[in-house]
Amino acid sequence: MNLIEELYALQKEHGFLRDPDLRALSKRVRVPLYEIEGVASFYPHFRRTPAPRHVVTGCRDLSCWMNEGKLTLAKLRNLCSGKEDVEFHEVSCLGRCDAAPACTIDDVPIAAGDVARYLEEPESLPKNEPTRTPRRWPIDPYQDQAHRYGVLLEYLKTRDIDGLIEKLKGSGLSGMGGAGFPTGVKWDFVRKAKGGKKYVICNADESEPGTFKDRVIKEEVGHLVLEGMMLGALAVGADEGIVYIRHEYVKEAEAIRRGIQRAYAENLLGDNVLGSGWRFDLRVFISPGGYILGEETALLEALEGKRGEPRNKPPYPGTHGLHGCPTLINNVETLAMVPYVLRTGTQDYKFFSISGDVEVPGVHCAPAGTTLNQLIEKCGGMKDGVALKAFLPGGASTRFLGAEHADIVMDWQSLKDAGSSLGSGAVVVIGEGRNMHHVARNLTEFFRNESCGKCVPCRIGTEKAVTMIDRKEMERMPDLHETLLETSICGLGQAALNPILSALELFPHGK
Numbered sequence: 437m438n439l440i441e442e443l444y445a446l447q448k449e450h451g452f453l454r455d456p457d458l459r460a461l462s463k464r465v466r467v468p469l470y471e472i473e474g475v476a477s478f479y480p481h482f483r484r485t486p487a488p489r490h491v492v493t494g495c496r497d498l499s500c501w502m503n504e505g506k507l508t509l510a511k512l513r514n515l516c517s518g519k520e521d522v523e524f525h526e527v528s529c530l531g532r533c534d535a536a537p538a539c540t541i542d543d544v545p546i547a548a549g550d551v552a553r554y555l556e557e558p559e560s561l562p563k564n565e566p567t568r569t570p571r572r573w574p575i576d577p578y579q580d581q582a583h584r585y586g587v588l589l590e591y592l593k594t595r596d597i598d599g600l601i602e603k604l605k606g607s608g609l610s611g612m613g614g615a616g617f618p619t620g621v622k623w624d625f626v627r628k629a630k631g632g633k634k635y636v637i638c639n640a641d642e643s644e645p646g647t648f649k650d651r652v653i654k655e656e657v658g659h660l661v662l663e664g665m666m667l668g669a670l671a672v673g674a675d676e677g678i679v680y681i682r683h684e685y686v687k688e689a690e691a692i693r694r695g696i697q698r699a700y701a702e703n704l705l706g707d708n709v710l711g712s713g714w715r716f717d718l719r720v721f722i723s724p725g726g727y728i729l730g731e732e733t734a735l736l737e738a739l740e741g742k743r744g745e746p747r748n749k750p751p752y753p754g755t756h757g758l759h760g761c762p763t764l765i766n767n768v769e770t771l772a773m774v775p776y777v778l779r780t781g782t783q784d785y786k787f788f789s790i791s792g793d794v795e796v797p798g799v800h801c802a803p804a805g806t807t808l809n810q811l812i813e814k815c816g817g818m819k820d821g822v823a824l825k826a827f828l829p830g831g832a833s834t835r836f837l838g839a840e841h842a843d844i845v846m847d848w849q850s851l852k853d854a855g856s857s858l859g860s861g862a863v864v865v866i867g868e869g870r871n872m873h874h875v876a877r878n879l880t881e882f883f884r885n886e887s888c889g890k891c892v893p894c895r896i897g898t899e900k901a902v903t904m905i906d907r908k909e910m911e912r913m914p915d916l917h918e919t920l921l922e923t924s925i926c927g928l929g930q931a932a933l934n935p936i937l938s939a940l941e942l943f944p945h946g947k
Contacts, residue, residue: 437741438740439465439467439475439741440724440738440741441741442461443461443472443475443476443724444722444724446458447482451483451486451487452483452485452487453476453482453483458472458473458476475741475742475743478726478744479725479726480724480726481683481725482724488521488522489521489522490523490555490558491522491524491525491541491542492512492516492523492524492525492540492541492555493526493539494508494509494512494525494526494538495527495529495536495538495539496509496527496528497528497645497879498533498645498646498792498832498878498879499529499533499645499791500529500533500536500537501878502792502793504537505537508537508548509526511548512524512539512548513526515555519555528643529643529645530684531642531647531648531651531682531684531685532545532648532651533645533648533789533791533797534648534791534797534798534799535797536791541555541558541561542561543564543683543684543686544562544686546561564686564690565687566687566690566691567655570657571656573656573657574785574801575657575660575772575773575785575801576657576660576776577775577776577780584663585659585699587663587667587775587779588663588666588670588704591667591670591778592670592709592714597627597671600667600778601620601671603778604620604623604774604778605618605621606620607620607777607782607783608783609774609777609783611770612767612769612770612773612786612787612860613730613767613860614644614830614831614833614857614859614860616848616857616858619766622754623668623671626754626762626763626764627672627673629754629755629762630755630762631761633675633676634669634672634675634761634763635761635762635764636665636669636672636676636677636678636763637735637736637739637757637758637765638661638665638677638679638768638771639732639765639766639768640680640681640682640692640768641681641682641723641729641730641735642682642768642860643726643727643729643730644831644832644860644862645832645879645882646791646792646828646831646862646864647789647832647860648791648799648862649788649789649861650767650769651688652787652789652799653769653772653787654685654689654768655688656691657772658691658692658695659695660771660772660774660775661692661768661772662679662692662695662718663774664771664772664774664775665677665718666704666705666716667774668771670714670716672762675715676717678720678721678739679692679718679721680721680723680729680738681721681722682723682725682729683722683723689722692720693720696718696719699718705717705718721738723735723738726886726888727882727886727928728744728745728886728926729744731746731926731928732765733746733747733926734888736753736758739758740758746888746926767860769787769861783804784804785804786846786847787800787861788801788862788863789861789862790812790863790864790865791862791864791865792827792863792864792865792866793818793819793822793865793866793870794815794817794818795816795817795818795819796815798815802814802846804847806845806846807842807843807844808829808843808844808846808863809842809843811846811863812824812842815865818865820867822867822869824866824868825838825839825867825868826839826870826872826939827841827864828863828866828935829844829846829851829856829857829863830851830858830859830861830862830863831859831861832862832864832879832882832935833859833928833934833935834856834857834859834931834934834935835855835856835857835935835938836856836872836876836935836939836942837854838942846863855938856938871946871947872942872943872947873905873939873943874946875935875939876905876935876936876939877902877905877906877936879936880902880905880933880935880936883898883928883931883932884901884902884932886928887932891923891929893919893924893929894920894925894926894928894929894932897916897919897929898929898932901913901916901932901933901936905936910940913936913940916933917937920932
């Protein structure tokens with residue numbers, strides 16, 4: 437029994453969580469009502485009041501804020517306030533920075549200018565379905581659907597797990613969710629961990645401003661993600677896997693579900709995969725919301741039906757993960773890269789999501805050695821021909837770099853040497869004319885809004901940081917950052933002030 441899935445079922449049946457239903461649930465599953473209330477109140481996706489006919493959301497975070505997002509939010513708020521049974525919510529990043537300013541109606545992505553029309557004609561809302569014409573990506577070793585999962589079949593036949601692990605280690609493949617931990621080392625660690633039951637989890641909860649590559653990977657090459665999970669399970673000795681997806685990614689979750697169903701139909705999942713005697717089951721879990729759920733231990737708490745608050749480490753998930761069992765957790769891009777790396781022996785591509793002041797934001801799979809300037813060129817150049825001022829190379833939790841680094845190679849070591857990080861590969865491009873203190877404030881506000889509140893330094897410190905920016909009291913910001921870095925439980929608090937600190941260093945006056 438997972439309490440979150442029980443709450444999902446009640447909300448789906450009644451439209452919201454009713455008090456009598458929660459009391460009945462408490463008796464049925466023998467969980468105190470206060471504990472159920474604590475879980476339900478933690479997650480933004482659960483409602484305690486009747487649902488309106490339509491819910492409109494608008495993103496308030498960086499890429500959307502840079503593209504007239506504040507004006508768009510005001511227009512949407514005014515539009516919805518005059519309509520009966522329609523709610524409007526400002527929300528954190530929707531993972532659609534390539535369509536900034538991002539909006540949804542009932543979780544269907546909609547252009548901001550079309551919201552009024554679709555509210556008048558809701559029956560004409562586009563279907564929230566996966567694309568039928570996925571692009572051909574260079575990391576996909578398979579020409580067509582009939583020949584997929586070939587790498588898995590090779591290792592099912594040979595069972596050369598030592599060779600598999602060594603190939604991953606030799607390729608240099610690292611975690612693409614932000615931390616950059618060597619994939620082969622992690623797999624070997626979980627493989628050697630003691631425990632009769634092991635899990636493999638795909639962290640598909642990307643929700644950091646500027647980061648949207650995993651969304652595209654899930655929809656267009658989801659079979660590689662699933663094959664990466666299967667190979668991980670074979671390598672570490674797991675028999676159960678979970679794809680953890682944010683609830684806003686409706687069509688992407690459907691694409692993954694269809695891939696899983698197809699794999700079961702082809703005997704690639706289940707009790708006796710292709711007669712090999714190997715068993716692996718796989719399912720989707722929908723996140724009830726919150727950026728903090730991208731932190732691996734908070735994600736584990738949600739999978740156990742609890743409030744999604746980070747755990748103290750050690751122990752680490754590799755030895756004490758889901759339900760206390762050894763657990764392999766990788767993000768979407770990392771898993772999607774595994775079949776290619778095992779087939780070729782090299783990791784010579786990297787996915788980037790590029791947004792901000794470029795003509796055509798989007799996702800690109802770039803070869804090793806690609807520079808920032810080349811990524812900007814792939815996006816049609818700088819928007820309106822403005823000059824480059826600065827950029828975030830790896831998402832909201834990395835440090836800004838100035839335009840003098842425009843020819844930097846976008847890899848781990850080059851960016852580390854320059855004082856930043858590749859992070860999640862989320863490049864946000866900033867053009868001349870932007871006040872960098874205002875840009876950094878938007879990011880700091882995001883971290884304040886998304887702090888889970890479990891630890892005092894993060895809960896109070898991120899609020900204090902926003903206040904200090906507003907009051908232009910910047911001189912104590914380095915001290916506050918050091919406090920958060922040393923005392924916060926997880927990476928949110930530890931990295932929350934990276935953008936404002938680097939903006940202060942590069943642009944002391946904001947300009």
